Amino acid sequence: MQSLNAFAEAKLAALAAQSLRRTLKEDRRIDGLHIERGGKRLLSFSCNDYLGLTHHPAVKAAASAAIEEYGAGAGASRLVTGNHPLVEALEARLARWKGTEAACVFSSGYMANVGIVPSLVGAEDLILIDELAHACLWAGAQLSGATLIVFRHNDSDQVLDILRAERAHHRRALLLTDGVFSMDGDLAPLDRLSAHCTAYDCWLMTDDAHGLGVVGGGRGAAHEFPGASVPLQMGTLSKAVGSLGGYLCASQAVIDLMKTRARTLIFSTGLPPASVGAALAALDIIESEPERVAAPRLRAQRFTAALNLPAAQSAIVPILLGDAERALEAARELEAQGFLAVPIRPPTVPKGTARLRFAFSALHPEAEIDRLAGAVRALAA
Ligand SMILES: *Cc1c(COP(=O)(O)O)cnc(C)c1O
Numbered sequence: 001m002q003s004l005n006a007f008a009e010a011k012l013a014a015l016a017a018q019s020l021r022r023t024l025k026e027d028r029r030i031d032g033l034h035i036e037r038g039g040k041r042l043l044s045f046s047c048n049d050y051l052g053l054t055h056h057p058a059v060k061a062a063a064s065a066a067i068e069e070y071g072a073g074a075g076a077s078r079l080v081t082g083n084h085p086l087v088e089a090l091e092a093r094l095a096r097w098k099g100t101e102a103a104c105v106f107s108s109g110y111m112a113n114v115g116i117v118p119s120l121v122g123a124e125d126l127i128l129i130d131e132l133a134h135a136c137l138w139a140g141a142q143l144s145g146a147t148l149i150v151f152r153h154n155d156s157d158q159v160l161d162i163l164r165a166e167r168a169h170h171r172r173a174l175l176l177t178d179g180v181f182s183m184d185g186d187l188a189p190l191d192r193l194s195a196h197c198t199a200y201d202c203w204l205m206t207d208d209a210h211g212l213g214v215v216g217g218g219r220g221a222a223h224e225f226p227g228a229s230v231p232l233q234m235g236t237l238s239k240a241v242g243s244l245g246g247y248l249c250a251s252q253a254v255i256d257l258m259k260t261r262a263r264t265l266i267f268s269t270g271l272p273p274a275s276v277g278a279a280l281a282a283l284d285i286i287e288s289e290p291e292r293v294a295a296p297r298l299r300a301q302r303f304t305a306a307l308n309l310p311a312a313q314s315a316i317v318p319i320l321l322g323d324a325e326r327a328l329e330a331a332r333e334l335e336a337q338g339f340l341a342v343p344i345r346p347p348t349v350p351k352g353t354a355r356l357r358f359a360f361s362a363l364h365p366e367a368e369i370d371r372l373a374g375a376v377r378a379l380a381a
Contacts, residue, residue, distance in 0.1 A: 019324040020345055031055050033363045035340055042340035043368055045358040050214050050296040050315045052363040053242030053282045063243075066277025074270035079259070082270030090276050093283055094247050098219055098233055102255035104248045106264055107271050109209050109236030110136040112246030115262030116234060117174070118144040120203065126170035128162055130154065130177040132184065134207050135348075137176045146174070153181075156192035163200040173200065179208035179221025179233075183349050183357055185300070185316030187221055194228035205232035213240025214315050218286045218293040240286070240296075243278040245271045295362035299369055303358065306373035318344075318355045319376060327354035330379050337375050 015021040028036040032055035035044045053059050066086060074082035087105055094103040106112035117140030121127060125146040129137060132153045141148055149166065151158045159175065167173055175197055177188040188206065197204040208220040212235045216223025222230040232254070237245035248258060258265060286293055300312035309317070321327045327343035334341050334356070341356045349355060356376075360369070 019328060029054070033361060037340065040335070041338075042335060043338055043364075044340045045360070045364075045372065046340050046342040047361065048210070048239035048359055049242055050210075050240040050359065050361055051242065051282075051286065051292055052361055053240070053285060056242065056282070056285065058285065059242055059278045059281045062281030063274040063278040066273040070273035072274070073272050076270070077266060077268060078270040079266055084270070084273055084276070086273055086276040086280065087270060090245075090280055090283075091247075093280060094249055097283060097287065098222075098249040100233065100249040101252040102250065104250075104255045104258040104262070104265070105237075105271065105276070106246040106248075106262070107268055108244060109207070109234070109238060109246035110139070111264040111268060112234055112236075112248060113137050113140040113207060114143060115140070115264030116205070116232070116248055116258065117141055117176070118263070119258060119261040120144075120232075121146040121172050121174050124170065125172040125174065126166055126202075128159060128173070128175045128202070130188065132178070132181055132350075133176055134178055134182055134209065137178070137207050141176060153184075154186065154189055156189050156196060159193060160196045163196055163202060167200045167202065173202035174232075175202050175204050177204075177206055178210075179206035179235075180210035180215060180314040180316065182210055182316070183344060183355070184318055185210075185312060185314045185357075187215070187224060187313045190222055190228040190230060191225040194225070194230060198229060203232060204230050205234060206230050208233055208235040209239055210314055210316060211235065213282075213286050213293060214296050215313075217290065237275070237279040237282075241279050241282045243282060244275040245279060292362045296360045299360040299362070299364050299366070300358070302366060302369050303360065303373050306370060307377060312360075315360045317358045317360070319358070319379075320353055320355045322352055322354060324354040327356060330356055333379060334372075334375055337371075339372055339375065 032049055032052040035042050070084045076082040091103040091105055113136040121144050123145045127141045127146045127148050131150050149162055211220035215221055233249045237243045296315035300315050300317050304312045324345040331343040344357045345354045
């Protein structure tokens with residue numbers, strides 16, 4: 001298999017030459033805030049654990065209790081024998097919290113999107129997708145075989161133009177956008193997108209991986225826009241919720257369709273009881289501690305205010321640096337001061353927009369945010 005290894009080595013060398021080769025580092029998360037990496041203890045601004053729930057005692061206890069009661073794994077796909085009682089409880093809980101008729105839980109956010117989109121649209125249909133939508137929305141869209149039209153980031157006027165020109169030529173139409181954009185931290189204009197979609201019978205779907213537990217009072221991006229109708233609200237349990245799993249909140253009919261058609265639900269093992277138990281306990285905390293929920297965005301806004309940037313709309317703040325080498329260098333400088341901010345490079349973000357992406361947690365001390373802002377200001381100087 002000489003050709004195989006030669007291929008892999010050449011590919012790696014080409015990526016390394018562009019500062020685009022990635023390697024895994026061992027990360028030991030100590031307390032939801034600090035990470036030990038390469039023998040150093042760093043304050044992390046690169047975890048999506050916005051509420052510090054991965055290490056919350058009640059969440060960990062719920063995971064352990066779920067293992068004791070239901071075992072370490074689900075044992076099968078949900079439609080066979082893997083549908084343990086905790087999953088049904090979690091679905092009811094999510095639907096109630098999000099204000100939808102029903103919910104369906106998948107084994108991850110990525111798997112959710114890859115299952116949902118092809119269950120709704122196919123070759124005769126149209127998908128409109130924001131150019132900065134998450135990789136797994138793209139994966140679902142491509143798998144569906146629908147005609148794909150990309151619109152400029154958050155450009156609802158262009159969406160209206162496309163719908164006017166194209167909608168009549170297709171059977172069904174679906175618009176895909178992040179609710180909170182994962183690498184930019186801004187919100188989709190769901191009020192305007194919702195109005196256009198309603199007018200043209202186009203189904204609006206948000207990927208709100210970074211919204212649940214953080215914006216809309218913890219209910220997600222759709223709840224930032226009171227009049228908006230978002231019939232398909234997808235998200236993950238792996239970020240603010242601190243566990244693992246993806247979900248769709250929607251009408252009962254749509255959820256019933258997912259449970260009989262979504263291939264990533266049918267042909268993949270159900271979530272382990274521990275993950276579901278942890279998610280349920282985390283949702284208890286999210287529902288009962290509004291101050292914790294408000295904290296990540298307030299901290300992000302403290303950071304943007306210190307740097308004279310537009311106010312953060314979520315818990316995510318990017319600092320664009322341009323080329324990948326510059327982002328790597330900036331991350332090294334921050335690391336020397338005890339901060340972990342992983343550089344984000346293409347293809348995760350468009351070419352020429354390599355950046356540091358800061359994710360703020362309810363647990364970050366305000367004094368450390370001020371110190372970080374000072375260090376970032378010094379980078380630019
Ligand atoms: C992280 C993320 C996902 C994937 O969720 P997982 O549960 O980690 O697979 C999907 N969409 C967006 C926008 C994300 O940021």
